[in-house]
Amino acid sequence: MQVTKTVEVPPRLKVLVMLAMLLERIERTSGPVGADQYRSVVRHLDSELAAIEQDDALEALLQVFPAMAQVYENMRYVQAGLCRSSLDDSLSTELAAKAAIARASRGLA
Numbered sequence: 737m738q739v740t741k742t743v744e745v746p747p748r749l750k751v752l753v754m755l756a757m758l759l760e761r762i763e764r765t766s767g768p769v770g771a772d773q774y775r776s777v778v779r780h781l782d783s784e785l786a787a788i789e790q791d792d793a794l795e796a797l798l799q800v801f802p803a804m805a806q807v808y809e810n811m812r813y814v815q816a817g818l819c820r821s822s823l824d825d826s827l828s829t830e831l832a833a834k835a836a837i838a839r840a841s842r843g844l845a
Contacts, residue, residue, distance in 0.1 A: 746793055755781040756801035763803045781807055 745753050759777050762769050798805040
């Protein structure tokens, strides 16, 4: 049985929700997506996220839309690192990045 929950979105977050839904659809598509289209959606999402104050409503949306949460985390990486990712995911990502950088610097990429 599938349960559907309806959530009232505050008017100030409606554009953000629409962009988040679009990004989720793009992320999950099996067909080709143009790089310009993807960048445009992320750029608009980034702009909306930058203008919105951190509160419980935004936190709830970040829980619902993982692609938007990743954009949000990336925007704040300098200040907070991978604060929304689990420690195991963050550590494995960092180790993989270090290994890729080491391979590239040796010309093995």
